Amino acid sequence: MIPFELVEPRTLREAASLLASGDPAVRPLAGGTAVMLMMKMGVLRPARLVSLRAVERRCSEIREADGELRLGAMVTLSALERSPIVKNLAPVIVRASRTLSNVRVRNVATVGGHLAHADPHMDLPPVLIALGASVTTVDPEGGRTIPLETLYAGYLETALRSNELIAEVSVPVQGVRRAAYLKCTTRSADDWPALGVAVVLDTEGDAVREARIVVSAATDTPTRLSAAEEALRGARADEKILRRAGEAAAAAANVVGDEHGSAAYKRELLRVYLARAVKQALASKG
Amino acid sequence: MSVGSKTIRFTLNGEAVGAEVPPHWNLVELLQNRFGLYGARESCGQGLCGCCTALVDGRAVSGCLYLAALADGTRVETVEQPAAGGGLDAVQKAFIECGAFQCGFCTPGFVLMSRKLLDENPDPTEDDIRHYLSGNLCRCATYPEIIEAVKLAARLRKKRDATADKRR
Known part of the structure; x- marks a missing residue:
């Protein structure tokens, strides 16, 4: 890693002021685990890091x-x-x-x-x-x-x-909403995921009133899957509905491949994991 | 001394120390270059393998991803920290007893992480052990022996605590 200056302001506002120049070589540092990795890879070459460790x-x-x-x-x-x-x-x-x-x-x-x-x-x-x-x-x-x-x-x-x-x-607060997060890691248990799916359900009896479903790791940004949410709205989440929701998600999401899996593989994972996540959420107490 | 070096003061294995550190050094560089402590060693350099484990204010961290300058004012412990009363602690004894290493490169990290696990969860299941140590890699693949060693260490600690209770 290349040398840089490290400053430790006492307030968040002061930290923001230190970043105000807009100079891309001045960056904030919180826990630092990702920043350290990026510096080691040479992706980030800061002249100055503003540590947030000592803020309020x-x-x-x-x-x-x-x-x-x-x-x-x-x-x-x-x-x-x-x-x-x-x-x-x-x-x-x-x-x-x-x-x-x-x-x-x-x-x-x-x-x-x-x-x-x-x-x-x-x-x-x-x-x-x-x-x-x-x-x-x-x-x-x-x-x-x-x-x-x-x-x-x-x-x-x-x-x-x-x-x-x-x-x-x-x-x-989660309240009575039922929720689950499932991910698929393709190498070791603590690897970066090839796919993540979060599901939060408002339920009435065994029917889904409203669903919020978000995919990560398979898309460039975490993305709401409204087509899949629509497929579940007002329905009992049986195998047929879950298959329809999974198909809708896989068709709508802009899935991209990376070293954890190809786009085609991740689309298949999305179909499977979406259904599993909904089932897990429904089976959970909260 | 390079540009922007900073003097930091911290407690290292129970002793108050100070050191001059360049801002881009990580904790492993500080321990090796300034204090000749080689128990924490950088292997993957990405926080994945656990070879560089050290404790900062009682919490396990990856030394390779921890800026040395941020150790200022903290309490740092490494595998070189002698056990209370001297000698080896229950985890170290159990690792030897079970042959839970081959080349030994990963052992300091496994010892520190196993101690933290047993501090937090004195009676871990095999699943708890696997889960807690999933961020430590042993390239000689002594995982079955390591799991046995952690179970043995848990028993040794209980025995020690029971004896201490009797003496009280």
Whole structure:
């Protein structure tokens, strides 16, 4: 890795100001696991890194407010995994966290970094989009709220400006909604997935009232599958309906191949995993 | 000393230390180049294999993905940290007893991760062990022996705790 300057501001606002020049060689550093990898590969060659480690303590807090689960951007993935608040308000997040990378990476990587990195293979973006989450940002002048569904602009690209940092993630509580996240890894258990599918269902008896379904890893950005959601709306999720939803998803999603599987293989995975995820969600208590 | 080097102070295996570190060094470089500690070693360089495991403020991290400068003010522990009371701890004894290594390159990482696992979950099932250690690779493939070693270490720790309770 090439030398760079490391600065540690005390507030998020100050950090955003330090990023305000728009110079692509000045980048934020949260947990740093992805940034370190990119620097080692020579993809990222920063002149200056703005570490967020020393910013306000509340950025590392998990809390409940206004019927929502609020996650500070600097909350580590292992804190998420162990949090009784998260387990209570959105158990699907805890289940998804347990199979996310490995223990050491989860101990260091942060929620904000995980979302801002915009690698489509990440596990939480599909889960949080399916739950209807949004992010609150901070920039030198103020900030804004962005639905997570609209955060992703492309492979490793977000709608965040260079001087804008995620401060907090707001997640509507899961409540009676049933949810599941399934992924397929083609090499080892903790490998990057070839496909991820998150499903959140509003149910009435054994019928699906509303479904939110998001695919990741097989597309350039985590993507809502509205055709599949439509196929499930108001229906009992029997084999016929699930097959129809899977076909609709595979036809509509812009699936791309990578080293984890070809596009054709991933389309087949999507058909199979979508049905499995819906079944798992229906079988779960929350 | 290269441009932008920074003096950091931290606790290393129980001892207060300071070091001059270039900002682009990772924790493995700090431990090897400044303190001659080679237990944490970089292998995959991507946080996947666990050979570079160290504990920062009690949490296991991949030293290859952890900036050395960020160790400032923390408590760092490596496999070189002597067990309480000296000698080898239950996990190390169990690894030897079960022959849970061949070349030994991955062993420091497996020992530290196994200790953390048993701290968090004193009575892990085989599934728990496999799951927790899925981010550690042994290229000699001594996985069956490693799993037996962790189970044995769990029993040794319980025995130790029971003895300590009796003495109390």
